[in-house]
Amino acid sequence: MRITKRYEMKVILHVHVLIMILAATACGHNYNPDVKTNINQVPSESIPIIEKKYKVTFIELGSVRCIPCKQMQSVMKSIEAKYGKEVKIEFYDVWTEAGKPFGVKYGIESIPTQVFLDETGKEYFRHVGFFPEEDLMKVLEQKGVK
Secondary structure (H helix, E strand, O other), rough: OOHHHHHHHHHHHHHHHHHHHHEEEEEEEOOOOOOOHHHEEEEEEHHHOOOOOOOOOEEEEEEEOOOHHHHHHHHHHHHHHHHOOOEEEEEEOOOOOHHHHHHHHHHOOOOOOEEEEOOOOEEEEEEEEOOOOOHHHHHOOOOOOO
């Protein structure tokens, strides 16, 4: 395959753009609006994905076929509606193949089980059984959720 000078220049440009993006990201610099870059010139895999930080991650381990777990669904929806910007909610049905690994990971013995992680991912509270919203709110408030 013969590489043309034009193709070689495009590759060099892509590498330079990638290096600039990575350097700016690593140094904490913001995007410079004076620098014009066509987004189609930058490969999508080189664009860093920024994950939002939550104060609390609320993990519900249960099943859609368990009565107390079904009752927790409305509590989770209410918490998400009120505090979705501060609290990340994850639900795993541990009676399915996809959910079983999470039951093992969190060492649950009964469902529903609620696990609460702080913003660093460290578990700070755990509850087994139906967890009323009022009581759950007290756990979220421990980490500054208002």
